[in-house]
Amino acid sequence: NAGxxxxxxxxxxxRGQEARLRCSPMKGHSHVYWxxxxxxxxxxxxxxxxxxxxxxxxxMPKERFSAEFPKEGPSILRxxxxxRGDSAAYFCASSLSVSNQPQHFGDGTRLSIL
Amino acid sequence: SQQGEEDPQxxxxxxxxxxxxxxxxxxxxxxxxxxxxxxxxxxxxxxxIRSNEREKHSGRLRVxxxxxxxxxxxxxTASRAADTAxxxxxxxxxxxxxxxxxxxTRLTIIP
Numbered sequence: 144n145a146g147x148x149x150x151x152x153x154x155x156x157x158r159g160q161e162a163r164l165r166c167s168p169m170k171g172h173s174h175v176y177w178x179x180x181x182x183x184x185x186x187x188x189x190x191x192x193x194x195x196x197x198x199x200x201x202x203m204p205k206e207r208f209s210a211e212f213p214k215e216g217p218s219i220l221r222x223x224x225x226x227r228g229d230s231a232a233y234f235c236a237s238s239l240s241v242s243n244q245p246q247h248f249g250d251g252t253r254l255s256i257l
Numbered sequence: 258s259q260q261g262e263e264d265p266q267x268x269x270x271x272x273x274x275x276x277x278x279x280x281x282x283x284x285x286x287x288x289x290x291x292x293x294x295x296x297x298x299x300x301x302x303x304x305x306i307r308s309n310e311r312e313k314h315s316g317r318l319r320v321x322x323x324x325x326x327x328x329x330x331x332x333x334t335a336s337r338a339a340d341t342a343x344x345x346x347x348x349x350x351x352x353x354x355x356x357x358x359x360x361x362t363r364l365t366i367i368p
Contacts, residue, residue, distance in 0.1 A: 185345055185358035243288050250299040
């Protein structure tokens with residue numbers, strides 16, 4: 144009974160490169176959320192997706208960031224032309240397709256920008 | 258400012274004692290969730306309490322919700338060293354599934 148799987152666990156990129164973070168939700172979960180956590184802070188919402196649809200991207204920076212959740216395969220958070228300020232832990236969560244259900248989190252991807 | 262704010266920011270107690278953490282929020286909510294995060298790991302879901310509920314229990318955990326005061330508390334009884342972690346409350350609004358997190362309480366259990 145696998146939980147939410149994120150990979151890679153650690154990712155190092157140089158400024159200007161692209162970062163691709165992957166998230167496979169729990170089996171049976173069709174809702175995926177991405178959050179970002181800076182050191183010593185709480186998580187900040189970025190984007191909420193259902194299969195093939197972006198439902199809420201109000202927390203996502205307008206430039207360089209994009210997310211998808213295709214019909215087949217994991218959800219992808221893509222950061223283009225990374226900058227030092229993108230260094231953070233990025234967490235993915237998934238939930239069942241009904242309201243008032245808990246979100247289950249993966250162990251995150253720690254992104255470091257050199 | 259944070260929708261959820263935990264109090265205290267840090268708490269150290271002796272093993273076996275009870276730990277109480279509080280959370281305040283600003284807007285109407287659909288539910289409130291408590292999570293635990295160990296250093297360098299993801300969040301582990303502890304309890305979800307709906308806006309029409311006042312109290313929930315799960316093992317050594319007890320959560321209360323007071324919607325009139327827009328506050329919640331998490332009580333951990335008979336604490337253990339393994340309870341050392343950061344604890345976050347997160348709120349969900351009606352018609353909006355995203356969670357808004359507080360800054361967390363760092364709990365240290367002293368053996």
